[in-house]
Amino acid sequence: MKNSPIPASELTDAMQEFPRIMVFEFSDDHTDAARPVSTLQLIDAWPNVFPNGPITLESGKKQGFAIPSKLGDSLTNNNVEDDGYRFHDAFHIGIMAKLGWSPVMRYMLHLKRRGDPQKDEVEDGARAIIFEESLFDFLGMSEVKDGSSIEEDIDLLFASLSVQKFMKSRTIDKRAPKRDVIEEALLEGAKLFHQVRQNLGGVVIANLDNASVIYLPK
Numbered sequence: 001m002k003n004s005p006i007p008a009s010e011l012t013d014a015m016q017e018f019p020r021i022m023v024f025e026f027s028d029d030h031t032d033a034a035r036p037v038s039t040l041q042l043i044d045a046w047p048n049v050f051p052n053g054p055i056t057l058e059s060g061k062k063q064g065f066a067i068p069s070k071l072g073d074s075l076t077n078n079n080v081e082d083d084g085y086r087f088h089d090a091f092h093i094g095i096m097a098k099l100g101w102s103p104v105m106r107y108m109l110h111l112k113r114r115g116d117p118q119k120d121e122v123e124d125g126a127r128a129i130i131f132e133e134s135l136f137d138f139l140g141m142s143e144v145k146d147g148s149s150i151e152e153d154i155d156l157l158f159a160s161l162s163v164q165k166f167m168k169s170r171t172i173d174k175r176a177p178k179r180d181v182i183e184e185a186l187l188e189g190a191k192l193f194h195q196v197r198q199n200l201g202g203v204v205i206a207n208l209d210n211a212s213v214i215y216l217p218k
Helices: 089-099 105-109 117-121 126-140 142-145 155-169 179-199
Strands: 021-029 037-046 202-207 212-216
Touching: 021 089, 021 142, 089 105, 089 179, 089 202, 105 212, 126 179, 126 212, 155 179, 179 202, 179 212
Parallel strands: none
Antiparallel strands: 021 037, 021 202, 202 212
8 A cells, every 4th residue: 555645844864864875776778879878776775764665745746765766767878979978877876975965866866855945945956956967067077078087187176166165055054075075076976987887887886874885897
């Protein structure tokens, strides 16, 4: 029997936070060689406070995830060239693992903090999602576009500073991780994207307890 809709105010903290360990799988479909498609699945999560799958809120929105489940839409490169963009969600997973912050992954996992309307709008809303996506366009694709090394890209420093300022401005308590922590997270996200892109998929284990990711080629 399906759960009855509940008001967002009744969501527990655990229902609005990332699981501490998550296992994701990227698969790649080359049936149409000119338009390969990547799919991201959540394979496992611990702890899992949604053993029966997502719950429905009175607003009609859903909260939580099923295991296993497809996350988001299947992606193409949205480009004439095969630049691997279809695997770019690996970048967001890397950031999430390192910082415990990713409006994009909150959206994909249906873990927005709807019990707190201000956090839902300010910290987890569209503006934050757009900003995080822009980080990938600037950093994650730099090696693909011009062959430059992200580590050698001086603009990374300025990007890190911008992230810090944005996180302070878009969080209720005006706090953000230190610059070196943010920079490490951006590098980790970019590195993970390139690993998944080069191997055309694979498994990613994100551990938020020790701020790490493990990549397993398929």
